[in-house]
Every structure is written in C-alpha cells, then in structure tokens.
Amino acid sequence: MRTVGRVILSMAIVAGLAVAASRAAEEQPAAQSEPNAPSPVVQPPASTVTVTPKDAAPPPSVTIIGASDAHGVLGRDVRSAADEDMGRIVDVIVDRDGHVRAAVIDFGGFLGVGSRKIVVDWNALRFGKIATKKGSITLELTKAQVAAAPEFKEDTPMVVLGASGSLQPLQAIP
Template sequence: MRAGILITLLAVSLAAAAAVRAADDAVAPPAAKVAPQGSIAKEPAPPPSVTVIGARDAHGILGRDVRSPTDEDMGRIVDAIVDREGTVRAAVIDFGGFLGVGSRKIVVDWNALRFGGVASKSDSVTLELTKEQVTAAPEYKEDTPVIVLGAAGRLQPWDFEH
C-alpha cells in the first residue's frame, strides 16, 4: 500500500509539473523576439538614400590627362586628397618622365583644375598653372607634410593638429 501511495504522489507531481511548464510556455513570447536581458531590441536600419547623377553631369577623374591652358602635357591625375570633413582639397598629379620612368608626383590645389571638357574618358582636365611652375613644385611623398601648388593667394593652411 505504501508503494501505491508513492506511485500516486509521483504521478500527481509529474502532472502538476507538466501543467506548470505548459502554462509558462503559453505566457512567454517566442524566443526569437526576446532581446537579451539589459539590451534594447534594435529596429532594422532604414534603406539608404539614392541619388541619380546623369551621365552628362559627372565623370571620374582618376587617370585623366592634365593639360596646361596652352595645351602642354602636365601629367595625369592619380589621386585626390581630402580633409577631415571629406572636402576635396587637392589632386595628386604624376608629372614628367616617359612611360613612368623619371616621373614624380606633385600636389596641386583643387581650385587650379578646370573640368569643362570632360565629356568622354579621352578628354583632359586643364591645370591653371604653367609647366615651369609644375616643374619647380616639390615632390609628393606619402606620410610627409603635403605641399600644395596653387595660384597665388588662394591657399589656406591645413590645420591637422586637433
């Protein structure tokens, strides 16, 4: 008789435990929607904005030939330099040499470049400086202070100390 009572108590305990567990599952939200304790559930990021620029309104400049106003070869644009705010400040031009031998890179003020006739990849950019000015410009080397060649009175010092 004692064994019968124990079996009955065990059966009742198991039934009660199953009922409690079923009640907990019904009350709790699905696990996928529950954020970890102490964190805030994040909403999905909004889609990015889209801007459409017409093919006639914008063109890439890297690799473009650079010419003087008198149509002298001034090199080609190989890089652009931006400040901390993302404003384009200057262009790096690979100048001189023949087939890459003897050439050097110089930096020119962005405002000294004219992009009027760049409708096709074969069109060049005009640099408002003379060949003599460009020849006398110091060479650009990465990880050294940048010396920017530009028209007189147009340049502002860059303050990167902050």
C-alpha cells in the same frame, strides 16, 4: 552608362520591396494551424534582442547622376593652358572634414619612368565638358612651375602648388 543607371535603379527598387516585405511580415500575426486553437506562447531566450521596425535602419537614399553630368578624375590626363601634357591625376587629397583640397599629379617621365608626384591646389584645375571620357582637365600652371615643385611623398608635409593662392593651410589638431 544607361545600363549602370538601370542597374542602380533596379537595385533601389528591389531594396525598397525587400524592406516593405519585411515590415509587412512583422505586422501580420502568425498563421494558426486550427482556427479556434489557442496560439502557443513562446518566450524568447533572455539574450535575444528583438528588432522592431523603429530600430531598423532606414533604406538608403538613391541619386542617379547622368553620365554626361559627372565623371571620375583618377587616371585622367591633365593639360596646361598651352595644351602641354602635365601628367595625370593619381590621387585626390581631402581634409579632415572630407573637403577636396588638392590633386596629386604624376608629372614628367616617360611611361612611368622618371616621373614624380606633384600636389596642386584643387582650385587650380579647370574641368571641361565631361560628356566624353576625353573631357579636358586644364591646370592653371605652366610646365616650368610644376617641374620646379617639390615631390610629394606619403606621410610627410606636402607643398601644394596653387595658381591663385586660394588654398588655406589646415589648422593643426592639438
């Protein structure tokens, strides 16, 4: 993971140097072939748009997150509080504002056969230490509660299982 951090840092440095070099090139006058010769005046075509430094996009911000501070959740195993296998996270549901609302868990079955997708409230998940890839994700529901939940199907209203009822319904957009 240190290699990824170094690559990201290197890319940020290269991007910053490229922006600085392009700005410096724009600010320097064109070199003349003879020191006292008048510089030729070249008119750009009418359809050409001149980009000035104020029109250029600012360089992106760069944040480096340590490998022990964050980890992806897709494909991660989920366990119950009683350490039962509850499946794995296969999708994350976000609302229109981009806030994480729920997780889709591929539950039951054996080797993908007979499994069904269940939607659980994001607040019903507890994340253990993520220092290793085997960092634990615990669901605050029992296996029986999840087994009784209706199956999630794309593009249909979803039933979200919540441990504490903390998920508020989305408001319909007229």
